[in-house]
Structures are given as C-alpha cells and as structure tokens.
Amino acid sequence: MKKTSRFFLGIFGLILGIIWIFPFYMILTNSFKTPKGIFASVLSLPSNGTTANYGNSFKALDFMNSLGHSLLITVISVLIIVFFSSMAAYALQRNKSKLSGALLMLFVSAMLIPFQTVMIPLTANFGHVHMLNMWGLMFMYLGFDASLSIFLYQGTMGSIPIAMDESAELEGANRFQIFFKIIFPMLTPITVTVGILNIIAIWNDYLLPSLVLPQNQYTIPLQMFFFFGEYTKQWHLALAGLTLSIIPVILFYIFAQRYIIKGVTDGAVK
Amino acid sequence: MKNRSLSFWLFLTPTLVALALVVFIPAIMGIFYSFTNWDGLGYTEMLGFKNYITLFHNSGFLAALWFTVKFVIVTVILLNVIGLGLALLVTQKFKGSNLLRTVFFMPNLIGGLILGFIWQFIFTEAFDALGKAFHMAWLTGWLTDGKTGFWGLVIVTVWQMSGYIMIIYIAYLQNIPSEVIEAAEMDGASPWQRFVHITFPMIAPAFTVCMFLTLSNGFKIYDQNLSLTNGGPYKSTEMLAMNIVNTAYSENNFALAEAKALIFFLIVAAISLLQVYYNRKREVDL
Numbered sequence: 108m109k110k111t112s113r114f115f116l117g118i119f120g121l122i123l124g125i126i127w128i129f130p131f132y133m134i135l136t137n138s139f140k141t142p143k144g145i146f147a148s149v150l151s152l153p154s155n156g157t158t159a160n161y162g163n164s165f166k167a168l169d170f171m172n173s174l175g176h177s178l179l180i181t182v183i184s185v186l187i188i189v190f191f192s193s194m195a196a197y198a199l200q201r202n203k204s205k206l207s208g209a210l211l212m213l214f215v216s217a218m219l220i221p222f223q224t225v226m227i228p229l230t231a232n233f234g235h236v237h238m239l240n241m242w243g244l245m246f247m248y249l250g251f252d253a254s255l256s257i258f259l260y261q262g263t264m265g266s267i268p269i270a271m272d273e274s275a276e277l278e279g280a281n282r283f284q285i286f287f288k289i290i291f292p293m294l295t296p297i298t299v300t301v302g303i304l305n306i307i308a309i310w311n312d313y314l315l316p317s318l319v320l321p322q323n324q325y326t327i328p329l330q331m332f333f334f335f336g337e338y339t340k341q342w343h344l345a346l347a348g349l350t351l352s353i354i355p356v357i358l359f360y361i362f363a364q365r366y367i368i369k370g371v372t373d374g375a376v377k
Numbered sequence: 378m379k380n381r382s383l384s385f386w387l388f389l390t391p392t393l394v395a396l397a398l399v400v401f402i403p404a405i406m407g408i409f410y411s412f413t414n415w416d417g418l419g420y421t422e423m424l425g426f427k428n429y430i431t432l433f434h435n436s437g438f439l440a441a442l443w444f445t446v447k448f449v450i451v452t453v454i455l456l457n458v459i460g461l462g463l464a465l466l467v468t469q470k471f472k473g474s475n476l477l478r479t480v481f482f483m484p485n486l487i488g489g490l491i492l493g494f495i496w497q498f499i500f501t502e503a504f505d506a507l508g509k510a511f512h513m514a515w516l517t518g519w520l521t522d523g524k525t526g527f528w529g530l531v532i533v534t535v536w537q538m539s540g541y542i543m544i545i546y547i548a549y550l551q552n553i554p555s556e557v558i559e560a561a562e563m564d565g566a567s568p569w570q571r572f573v574h575i576t577f578p579m580i581a582p583a584f585t586v587c588m589f590l591t592l593s594n595g596f597k598i599y600d601q602n603l604s605l606t607n608g609g610p611y612k613s614t615e616m617l618a619m620n621i622v623n624t625a626y627s628e629n630n631f632a633l634a635e636a637k638a639l640i641f642f643l644i645v646a647a648i649s650l651l652q653v654y655y656n657r658k659r660e661v662d663l
Contacts, residue, residue, distance in 0.1 A: 117471045123463075124473075124480050127536070130495050133503050149506040191391045198388035210389070217400045219646040221597060223621045224638040227631050228403035228410065231417060250399025253392045282384035311488025313600050314622070328490045335494065335604070342498060349495055356486050364479065367486070371541065372548045375590060 131353075138346035145342055160347035164334075168348050173330040174355065177310060180241050180326060184248040185305045189298055192253045196260030197286050201272065211261065214254045222251075222314065230318045244319045248309055255374070256301045262377055263297045264290070303363070303370030310356070327352050411635035420632070428636035437612055438637055441620035448530060448616065449595035455535050456591045457584070460542025465572075467543070468550050478547075482540035489537070493604025496533045500525070500605075523613030526606045530614065533601050538594070542587050549583035550576070585659065589652040596645055617641055 137145050138160055139153040164170075195214075199207040233243050267290060275285045291298075313328045320329065331352060334345035360367060411428055413420035432438050467478045484492060500519035508516030519525040553576065561571050599618040602608065608615035608623070615623070621641060625634035 113469070113471045116466065116469055117473060120466055120471065120473065120477050123466070124477050127480050127484075130499050130536070133499055134495055137498070137502075145502070149502045150510065191395075194388040195392040198385050202385055210393070214392075214396065217396055219642075219649050220400055220404050221618075221638070221642055221645050223618055224407055224635075224642045225400055225403035226622075227417070227625055227635060227638075228406040229399060232398075232403065232406075246395060247399050249392065250395035253396060257392065282388070286388075307486060311490070311600075313488065313490045313603075318626075328488055331490065331494065342502065345494065346498065349491060352491055353487055357483075360479075360483060360486055368482065368544060371485075372544055375541075375545050376548060376586060 134346050134349055137342070138350050140343060142341070142343050160343045161351070164344045164347040164351065167333050167344060168327075168330045168351065169325075170330075170351060173325055173327045176241065176320075176324050177326040177355075180244060180316075181306055181309045184245045184252075184309050185302055187245060187249050188252050188256055188305050189301055191249060192256035192301070193260050193291060193294060193298065194286065195253065196257045196264060197290060199257070200261040200264040201269065211257070214257050218254045218258075226315070226318060233319070239319050240321060241319075241324045244316060247315065247319065248305075251315075252305050252308065256305065259297055259301055259373065259377060260294065263294065267293055297373075299366050300370040300373045303367050304374045306359075307367075307371075407635045408639055410632055411639050413632055415632040415635070417629070417631045424632070428633050429640075431633060432636050432640065436624070436633065436637070437615065437620055438617075438640075440612070441615045441617050444527070444614065445596060445617045448527065448534075448598075449592060451531050452534050452538075452595050453588065453591045455531065456539055456542050457587055459535060459539045460587060461546050461580075463539060463543040464546035464550055465576075468547060478543075481543055484537045485541045487537075489598070489600030490604045492533055492537055493601040496529065496536075497605055500529050520606055521610060523610070526609070526614035529605055530598075530601060530616075533605060534595070534598065537601070538591065542591065545587055545590075546580060546583050549580040553579045582659065585652075585655055589648065589655075593645055593648050593652075596641075596648070617644075 133149070136152055137149060139156040139158065141155070141157055144153060144155065199211050229247070230239065233239050233247070238246070271289055271293075272285050275289055280288070311328065316326055317329055320326070331348060334341060334348055410420065412425060413423055463481050467474045467481070497520065504516045504519045508514060520529055557575055557579075558571060561575055566574070597618055598616060599622065602614070602616045602619050606614040608619050617637075618641070621634050621637045624630050624637060
C-alpha cells in the first residue's frame with residue numbers, strides 16, 4: 108500500500124476510534140462534576156472537579172457486596188459448567204451409539220428455546236422448593252449454558268485419539284482417572300473458550316438474576332437500578348456508579364484480551 | 378464407554394438433570410399453561426386458544442412484533458456493513474490498527490443493561506448539549522418519542538455489536554491466502570475488483586454466520602431496551618421480549634405471557650433451523 112493512503116487510513120481510523128470512545132469519555136468526565144456542573148455544561152471538562160460522587164455512589168451501590176456477589180456467582184457457576192459439561196461431552200463423544208446421538212440432539216435443541224418461554228414456570232417451580240437464591244441461580248446457569256459448552260467440548264474431543272483412553276485403561280485407570288488426568292488437561296484451549304464465553308454471559312446477565320435473587324444477594328447490574336428506579340435521576344451519582352461497574356470488565360479485558368477474542372470467535376464460528 | 382455402563386450415566390446425569398429441571402420441564406409446563414387461565418399459582422379452567430386470540434387482537438403483541446421486525450432489519454444490515462467495514466479497516470497495516478481493534482470490540486464485553494444506561498445519558502444530555510451548541514434541532518429531545526427511541530436502540534446495538542461481528546469477519550479474512558491477493562495485484566486488479574471478485578466470495582461463509590447471529594440476537598434483545606427506553610414513551614419502543622416480561626410481571630397475566638412466549642419461541646426457532654438448513658446446504662455445495 109502507498110504511504111499516503113496508509114496515512115489517510117490511519118486518520119480515518121483515528122476519527123472512528125474517537126467516535127467509539129466518546130460515550131466512555133462523556134461518562135468519565137461528567138462523573139467528576141457536581142449536579143450543577145453537569146447542568147451547566149455537559150461537554151466541557153469538569154472545572155471544579157469532585158470525587159465525592161464516587162464515595163456516595165460506592166455506598167449507594169453497596170459496591171463491595173454487589174461486586175462480591177457478582178464474582179462469587181460468576182466464578183462458581185463457570186466452574187460448575189466447565190466441570191459437568193466437559194464430563195457430559197466426554198461421555199457422549201466416546202460412546203458412539205444412537206442414544207448419545209439423540210442426547211446430543213436434545214442438548215442442542217435446548218438452545219432453540221428462548222429464556223422468556225421458560226422463565227415463569229421455572230421461577231414458580233424453584234420458588235416452591237425455596238431455591239430462589241444464588242445457589243438456585245448457579246444450578247439454573249448449568250441448565251441454560253451446558254448446551255453450548257457441551258457442543259464446543261465434544262467438537263474438539265474428536266481430535267483426541269481414543270488410543271489415549273485405551274492405553275490408560277490397560278494400565279488400570281478407571282473412567283474418572285482417564286478423564287481428569289489425561290483427557291481434561293488436553294482440552295485446556297477449549298476450556299478457556301468455554302470459560303470466557305460463560306464469564307461474559309453470566310457477569311452481564313440481568314433478567315434471570317432479577318427474577319431469582321433476593322435483595323441481599325444483588326449483583327452489580329441489579330444494584331444499578333438504585334439510581335434509575337426513582338422519578339428524579341441523579342446523574343452525578345449514576346455516572347460514577349456506571350464507571351465503577353465498568354472497571355472490573357476493563358481490567359479483565361486488559362489481562363485476558365487474547366483469550367477473549369479467541370473465545371468469542373470460536374463460540375460464534377464453531 | 379458402553380450405554381449401560383455406570384460411568385456413562387454418572388458423567389451425564391448432572392447436566393441432564395439440570396437441563397430437564399431448568400429448560401425442558403418449565404418449557405412443557407409453559408406450553409400447557411398457555412391454554413389455561415393460569416395465574417402463576419394454579420389454574421381453574423382450560424381456555425383452548427383463547428389466549429392466542431387475545432394475543433393477536435388486543436395485547437400490544439403485534440405492535441411489539443412490528444417494532445422488533447423493523448429493528449432487526451435495520452440492525453442486521455448496519456451491523457454487517459459496519460462490522461465488515463471495520464474488519465477490512467483494521468486488517469490493513471497501519472499504525473494503531475491493533476489498538477483500534479481493541480477499542481471497537483470493547484463495548485461488546487459490557488452488559489446491555491449498563492450500556493443502555495450510559496447511552497441514556499448520551500442521548501438525553503450530551504446530544505441535547507451538542508444540539509444547542511451547534512444549533513442542530515434534530516439532536517435535541519432524543520428518547521422522548523418512538524422515532525428517536527427506535528434509532529437510539531439501533532445506535533446502541535450497532536455500537537455494542539459491530540466489534541463482535543468485526544471479529545468474526547477478521548477470522549475469515551485472515552484465512553484468505555495472501556498469494557491469491559498478491560497474484561491478483563500482479564495481474565493489475567484494482568482494490569475494488571480484488572474485493573468483489575476475491576475477498577467477498579471467500580468470506581461468504583462469514584456472511585451466513587453473521588447474518589443469523591445478528592438476526593436471532595436482534596429478536597432476543599431485552600436489557601438495552603429496558604435500560605434505554607423501558608419501552609416508552611407509551612410503549613412505543615417496546616420489543617417482543619419486553620412485551621412478554623411486562624405481560625407476566627407488570628400485568629400479572631401469566632397465561633397470556635406464556636402464549637406470547639410460545640409464538641416468540643416459534644419465531645426464534647424458525648430462524649435457527651433456517652440457519653442449520655443453510656449451513657448444511659453450503660457444506661453440500663462445497
């Protein structure tokens with residue numbers, strides 16, 4: 108490519124990039140203003156900057172608690188999903204029969220059912236057995252997210268030769284040992300993909316937790332309604348709260364960017 | 378592993394139980410309840426298709442369906458054009474192209490709910506200020522009517538998802554052997570000719586993937602709808618998923634909500650099955 112056209116592409120990209128970041132920039136600058144400051148001028152940089160919004164919004168969001176719940180629910184749910192769906196995929200992939208073909212179809216067909224079709228009976232049933240809490244939620248995530256995970260796992264498992272299983276069996280290993288000591292470690296790349304996809308989905312989920320969690324177990328997205336439920340909007344607090352809620356995601360993105368991009372691509376393309 | 382072996386079932390049971398309790402049993406119950414007067418606790422009579430008749434006559438469902446269809450058509454086109462455009466841009470070698478890739482993809486990691494709130498501020502406050510500063514009336518009063526609500530939802534969705542679509546197109550663009558492009562360049566093909574005759578045919582599979590992804594995601598959107606407009610003003614921006622949730626939890630009409638949810642399921646399932654059909658056909662054609 109010619110040097111000049113590369114230069115103009117760079118300029119064009121820069122402009123697009125600025126447009127893309129503009130909303131984040133607006134949120135960040137206005138989160139340091141007083142209500143009067145926001146009212147007087149949205150577009151300018153804060154003139155008498157204040158960090159008070161962050162302290163107040165930190166309290167209003169009960170941030171440490173809601174961050175803790177978000178982390179706890181996401182981490183445990185993802186561990187449960189990885190553990191059980193890799194096992195299920197292993198059973199289905201290593202057993203070539205009509206039955207496992209039918210079971211795989213069952214898992215895949217569950218992906219066709221939208222959440223709204225099951226949400227009312229689901230919450231009613233779990234309410235009857237007093238499981239409308241974060242432990243019930245984790246179990247529900249296994250039910251909702253196992254299908255895609257099993258599908259991804261069993262797709263890659265085919266490339267691990269069955270001779271691996273057989274030689275381990277000859278040495279006297281049982282099924283669990285074969286799977287957890289030999290097969291599962293070889294699945295690490297796809298485990299990362301399954302983990303990333305589920306982390307993003309569960310961390311950001313709103314509707315299901317809003318129907319399931321009691322108020323003392325609220326996650327970050329649920330807690331965000333503190334600023335928006337009332338008739339008067341307190342943008343100065345809300346903007347600080349929104350910024351706080353984005354920070355964990357940005358940190359995660361910075362540290363795991365390569366894996367995230369690969370995981371998201373795999374999830375869509377496979 | 379044998380069918381009858383204990384380990385086969387030990388490996389499968391936990392996920393099968395979860396799938397049954399969380400998805401299949403509630404789905405079957407929901408379909409059944411849609412033919413009754415279920416109130417969330419119990420039912421007293423079978424109504425036949427009465428809920429389905431109500432649904433098509435007088436329940437806001439058709440308005441929400443029409444709004445959603447318009448939204449899906451616009452976003453599918455915009456997302457694929459912009460997503461592919463961004464992919465072509467960042468795969469050129471210039472300073473900062475990798476950083477741009479990171480920037481374009483970032484909104485996709487933040488939840489729809491948070492994004493909707495962020496954009497609510499941009500539309501109602503920042504757009505307003507820009508409109509007043511530059512005397513552009515069309516920038517003021519956003520989200521106060523159905524029209525700006527519609528375009529607001531479109532903008533949020535495009536801003537959020539085009540980075541995702543970009544990533545998929547990049548994956549396919551990188552599979553094009555560079556010799557092919559170089560050979561065409563040697564033969565004197567213009568950049569436009571190279572795009573139309575080489576790049577585009579070679580990324581056709583990506584187009585199918587992205588088409589269906591954007592199509593089914595568009596129908597299922599809820600979070601952005603809730604936090605950006607909450608369906609307002611006067612339900613003018615209420616999409617399908619929100620219409621179902623509101624019928625259930627605001628109007629407490631659980632049986633009618635289930636009937637709507639079943640129609641919703643049929644629409645979403647039809648799109649997915651169409652995708653499977655297309656993928657099969659493509660594989661046969663190759």
